[in-house]
Amino acid sequence: MRFPPDRELRITDQGRTEEGAREDAELLHRFAEEGARFREWMLGFPVNLAFDHSDMAALMSFHANNVGSSQDESQYLLNTKALERAVVSFFADLAGAASGDFFGYLSSGGTESNIFGAYLGRERHPDAVLYASAEAHYSIRKIARVLRMDYAEVDVLPDAAMDLEHLGARCREHAGRAAVVVATIGTTGQGAVDDLVGVQEVLRRVGVERWHLHADAAFGGPLAALGSPRRPWGFADGADSIAVSGHKMVGCPVPCGIVLARAAHVTGIRQSDVAVGADDDTISGSRDALAAALLWRELRRLGRSGLTARVRHCVRMAEYAADRLESCGRNPSYYPGSNTVLFDAPNQAVCDRWTLLHDGGRAHLNTMPHVTREHIDAFCRDLQQQR
Numbered sequence: 001m002r003f004p005p006d007r008e009l010r011i012t013d014q015g016r017t018e019e020g021a022r023e024d025a026e027l028l029h030r031f032a033e034e035g036a037r038f039r040e041w042m043l044g045f046p047v048n049l050a051f052d053h054s055d056m057a058a059l060m061s062f063h064a065n066n067v068g069s070s071q072d073e074s075q076y077l078l079n080t081k082a083l084e085r086a087v088v089s090f091f092a093d094l095a096g097a098a099s100g101d102f103f104g105y106l107s108s109g110g111t112e113s114n115i116f117g118a119y120l121g122r123e124r125h126p127d128a129v130l131y132a133s134a135e136a137h138y139s140i141r142k143i144a145r146v147l148r149m150d151y152a153e154v155d156v157l158p159d160a161a162m163d164l165e166h167l168g169a170r171c172r173e174h175a176g177r178a179a180v181v182v183a184t185i186g187t188t189g190q191g192a193v194d195d196l197v198g199v200q201e202v203l204r205r206v207g208v209e210r211w212h213l214h215a216d217a218a219f220g221g222p223l224a225a226l227g228s229p230r231r232p233w234g235f236a237d238g239a240d241s242i243a244v245s246g247h248k249m250v251g252c253p254v255p256c257g258i259v260l261a262r263a264a265h266v267t268g269i270r271q272s273d274v275a276v277g278a279d280d281d282t283i284s285g286s287r288d289a290l291a292a293a294l295l296w297r298e299l300r301r302l303g304r305s306g307l308t309a310r311v312r313h314c315v316r317m318a319e320y321a322a323d324r325l326e327s328c329g330r331n332p333s334y335y336p337g338s339n340t341v342l343f344d345a346p347n348q349a350v351c352d353r354w355t356l357l358h359d360g361g362r363a364h365l366n367t368m369p370h371v372t373r374e375h376i377d378a379f380c381r382d383l384q385q386q387r
């Protein structure tokens with residue numbers, strides 16, 4: 001929605017009259033109505049819009065806060081850490097954590113989860129170089145700067161996954177130093193999956209003796225875990241820490257993420273009894289209790305089987321979209337098992353209507369849980385009319 005010009009939205013010294021406050025509420029209601037309609041048009045962003053927590057409006061009437069460790073009760077009693085732990089356990093289980101050997105918390109999103117993973121790696125191995133592919137999320141380069149780590153970008157293969165030969169070559173340039181490797185499980189642009197097991201083989205082969213392997217599975221974690229065939233992405237496959245998004249496959253009105261790590265890696269960063277009576281082993285201070293409650297609610301409703309059905313729906317919709325785009329002459333391509341389809345970009349008006357990003361003449365479409373055949377058919381009709 002286009003909001004009124006900034007000058008009309010300024011917060012003034014005298015505040016609003018009653019009538020002005022009513023107008024402001026109406027403005028936000030119009031935004032909410034538009035948000036609900038977006039479900040019909042959103043094809044290009046990897047966010048799930050298929051949820052409705054509007055019956056939980058009562059949660060908006062007080063401040064809840066999960067400050068400090070998810071494992072530790074704080075003196076601020078209005079928290080949802082019990083629900084947060086259930087969400088963390090669900091994902092830890094999905095990622096193949098051995099019973100009891102995991103740590104996790106609900107973060108503000110993929111970026112914070114990646115910061116946490118890289119931070120653990122750097123604390124374990126202070127001399128480490130940070131390696132990630134050229135298709136890794138832009139947060140990784142920023143994180144290298146925040147953590148003052150040397151950053152080595154690794155080339156990608158034609159399918160957009162990390163080129164392991166090049167990883168080996170880059171490691172040889174830094175012989176003797178440890179490695180923090182970020183393997184992307186589902187790249188933002190194309191859904192490509194780096195070979196987590198192959199990364200470890202290369203590290204061993206080129207003589208890297210100390211490493212921390214972080215799986216940035218913000219986008220592709222649930223697809224890797226529950227798709228068919230399953231793809232290596234978790235603890236059982238050698239990851240030391242893992243980022244998963246909360247607002248992508250599960251869905252949430254606010255951005256959020258889950259970060260997981262092997263329990264032993266976290267003891268070194270924990271400060272005891274500093275966060276309102278709780279230990280702190282997180283990046284943030286105050287943490288979102290609302291997102292934890294809503295993710296818990298949605299995952300409880302779905303269960304593992306509901307989430308699996310959802311993942312399979314997304315993959316089937318990608319296959320369907322690729323077929324339909326082929327018959328529209330749009331040269332679709334996609335990474336098998338992913339829910340991202342690239343195709344020749346239509347004109348800007350069509351891209352705007354369907355919220356499609358495009359780059360170098362190719363647009364990309366994400367079949368997230370709210371996307372149905374009807375969406376794709378309507379989109380293809382739009383493409384044909386354009387022609």
Ligand SMILES: Cc1ncc(COP(=O)(O)O)c(C=O)c1O
Nearest residue numbers: 109110111137186188216218219
């Ligand atoms: C692979 C990957 N990593 C990290 C992120 C960053 O997540 P967030 O925007 O929640 O910080 C994204 C977001 O698109 C992503 O696709």
